[in-house]
Amino acid sequence: QKGGVGKTTCTVNLAAGLAKVGQRVLMVDLDPQGNATMGSGVDKRKLALSVYDVLLESASVAEVRVQSPKLVDAGCSYDILGANRELAGAEVELVSMERRERRLKQALTAVMDDYDFVLIDCPPSLSMLTLNGLCCAHGVIVPMQCEYFALEGLADLVNTIKQVHANLNKDLAIIGLLRVMFDPRITLQHQVSEQLKARFAEKVFDTVIPRNVRLAEAPSYGVPGVVFDAASKGAQAYLSFAQEMVTRGQKF
Template sequence: MARIFCVANQKGGVGKTTTCVNLAAALHQAGQRTLLIDLDPQGNATMGSGVEKRSLTTSVYHLLVGLSGLADVRVNSSTGGYDVLPANRDLAGAEVELVNLDKREKRLRDALAPFDADYDFILIDCPPSLSLLTLNGLCAAHGVIIPMQCEYYALEGLSDLVSSIKKVHANLNRDLKVIGLLRVMFDPRVTLQQQVSAQLEGHFGDKVFTAIVPRNVRLAEAPSHGMPGVVFDKSAKGAQAYMAFAAEMIERVKTL
């Protein structure tokens, strides 16, 4: 059975896509059958996986509105090795079209169900808002991975996100839970970041992943080459952190 995880945060620019792409590649390298779903109309996870979004004939948009099945939409990442349900700007139109469809918030879950045995991990890269697209991701998932920077504004947004997850759990998806918080873009030289990190550990306990992803230039360069950072430069500290995070995820799902 596939374990389905949303990588979500209502705040933009916190490393959701970087986390999704690198975790997918690291899980693939660890021998896990992995599918990455790009639910963001910007298509950054698609491009970061080495898939050209402008030349797509079918995308996750076609899957959500019922024009294509999963088998017709998925492609393989030539650089990362995992499968991808790619996205492009067509997906922005799905927001409007989904409103009038039956079970609009569960379209993704229903599309994934027949392929449950094909994968060990399914990762969903959500847009930075609680839209119908994000709601589809949350309704399909078993849990949420929250990447966050150790800064004051990130703490403010975290309470809103946890509240949204609780509402989805209560009303739409009883399986949904917060799997853990991943500290990203971390700079140990900044006292505030150390303080916020300690606050997170004190408040959330073992919900905070042990792995910490440092601020890393090589991770930032990798998308321009159409590949995950863990492939682009395996020796970089950021890549090694995502490999450690993947190992931690594999262990954590055994206890779910």
């Protein structure tokens, strides 16, 4: 529910990292800004079909999913359910429809056997789109900056997840908290990190994603940081996170 914490960066780099270690991945972009789509090398302005068509049940996931040639060439390709500005209209249209919170879940059921992981990039608000994501997910990865306001936002998110779990999706849980944009030179960040580990224990991922300019540069080239500069500290951290996610996914 907080903007600017790296949800999209986390999604595209985890997708690329998982693909690189041999997992079959589908990435679903549920944000009308379409940043995850563009950051995966797909031009949102040229999409013939998008996740909007999936939610309105005018097309299936198999018909809508695409791959990025850039990622195929890099050897870490994953399927993409792209989004663009059309998706903002779905928000209004879904309100009056039946099964409005479960449309994505129903659509994904048909292709679940095709993938080891389905990653859903949600918008930074508790909207009908976010609810569709939470209703079909088995778990939530929470990217967190180690700052005071992030702790407050986390409390709100945990309450939201509890409500969705109680009313709409009994399978929903927190998979883990991912510390992102971490700067080891700042004392406060270490203090908040320790607070997180004390409060959430094994729910905190071992991997820490450092603040890294190469990760920030990658979207302007239309590729995840893992592909843009594989040797960078940020890319290496996301590859470690992908490995950790495979292990935790099996337990989860």
